[in-house]
Amino acid sequence: MSEHEYIPKSKAGKWFNDRLPLLTLGAHLTDYPTPKNLNYWWTFGGILTFCLITQIVTGIVLAMHYVAHADLAFASVEHIMRDVNYGWLIRYIHSNGASMFFLAVYIHIFRSLFYGSYKSPREVIWIIGLMIYLLMMAAAFMGYVLPWGQMSFWGATVITNLFSAIPLVGDSITTWLWGAYSVDNPTLNRFFSLHYLIPFLILGLVVLHIWALHVPGNNNPVGIDIKKPSKDTVPFHPYITIKDAFALLVFMIIFAGFVFFTPNVLGHSDNYIPANPLVTPAHIVPEWYLLPFYAILRSVPDKLGGVILMFSAIFILFVLPWLDTSKVRSAVFRPIYRQFFWILVIDVLMLGYVGAMPAEGIYLVLARVGTIYYFLHFIVVMPVVGYLEKTDPIPMSISEPVLNGGAEPSLARKVNDKV
């Protein structure tokens, strides 16, 4: 929060600002003191905002032409691709946009894990972020159902069937979700309704996410508290805006590469076959961004156990700020934790890979090992390492050398190089 009082220069501005301080808000966002050592991993917040807006804008246009009916949905998507002006472009931006959105959110989450951005006093930012992530997964899943291809239909069948694992009321809940006795037209209709609703919920949570961020201010690669504003900070505009813009443009080049040159590479070819309840595809796989959780689900021989473990894999992240016992935020100064962090990254990538493979033989073994490590990392490694680890010396401020040494400026240099 900027400390100084903002007074609009014009009379009209002052009149309006006294009644609704939008100009004060604007001034706050412009001046917002930001650590000057933020690296490019910090640009993904802005990139994610861009992704959300892109999905909403393209989605609204698609909804003008799409028909949410089991007999017409597939044909209406082809109508968009063939007859709507630039319909192919809008749809490919939207479908690849979902993948780009998840790519960015995973980088954003792992950045937070590495630099300890979830720790006090930023727990609420973290929890709101996880709620956004959960809603993103729901929106993406329902969006994938809308074209009503084979993967849409069978993906929806597999995921909604998970709820039938709940003891006693499972079957009733599943029927209630479907609005029928199987995935059918009512299911498609409600998924479309919810798919349109959820992005606006996400938008609301994004506002809260940023609001909560602006209370303590940004974490930074060194992970220390800084005085704001000070020599360690720069005003958000133009320093961070231009840096975010640069990173966003690089991101957009990759995005455009997918949209224009390999628009279907991230999807499954079976989804260009119209949904057929009588023919089950050989392998039912979700979109790539849900694969690690799919691997965890299938690593358990018991259905209910698998469902519980899969949901636990997400919900355990909510208590992360309290599982991590280390006083030091940034992994830059945590030599042991840093190794485990990379093991976790590899573990999640491996789970994603085996999630795409049939659940048998070596893949099943790997899925089980990966699942066990995933939980051990949060339940055992984080509390224990945080407690036992001898951390490296931490600098007093971003601009100044490390704590115990004007004598050791080289160490501070090294720290800066790493981040």
Added chain:
Amino acid sequence: MIKSNIKLLVLSFLLIISFRPLHSAEMVDPIKVDWSFKGLTGTFDRASLQRGFQVYKEVCASCHSMQYLSYRNLGEPGGPEFSEQEVKAIAASFEIEDGPDSQGEMFTRPGKPSDKFKSPYPNVQAATAANGGAYPPDMSVLVKARKGGANYIYSVLVGYEDPPPGVTLDDGVYYNKYMAGNKIKMPNNLMDGLVEYADGTESTVEQMAKDVTTFLAWAAEPELEERHKTGVKVIIYLVLLTILVYLSMKKIWSRVDSEM
């Protein structure tokens, strides 16, 4: 030492993912064809598209529908680009059911360019019943709906063989090297000289398979040429803008960096 441990982990991960899953032993990778529409600036071979349409019309269309295409698409840029007269003539050669008229009766009339491609059967059930219980899939997006895309479609068309010893086939089932499970209910419909190409090209099985696959690839992605062209422009624009923004960023940040 810990660093090398991580390298070891990454290596073993790469090793694991490099093991391709072994499906059924008989499955053969599709033939790799050097399609003109591959790559960043790929375009369709116009003559091949027109020949491919002929193969579709004379051979495939008796069983396979292409319900998402309209006759007008045949004259649009980026496609076979038949002339307006040709498109009208093609459309008019089909009897399309229309109606109801003011008396409430359905009637047939010659097709117009705005009509969708006429389907050979009134519905999926009729198509299935007429083809020995196997529905001949709609071909509008077939190339996008098969793993391996155009290469796979081409391979299946030229992949008919006598079954190896020990494999017995039911009546109306054929052996195909590239089909999943090797059994296909579509008979081998292509034989040398089957169609007479207007442009004098020799109609070998390979030539017809290549032409009709090109046609199907266009049918599945009629926007491909425009997509490629726009894509190149968009990327060039973004790269230039990125360079400008990068230089601006360096200039703006030089004020801060000089203090450090």
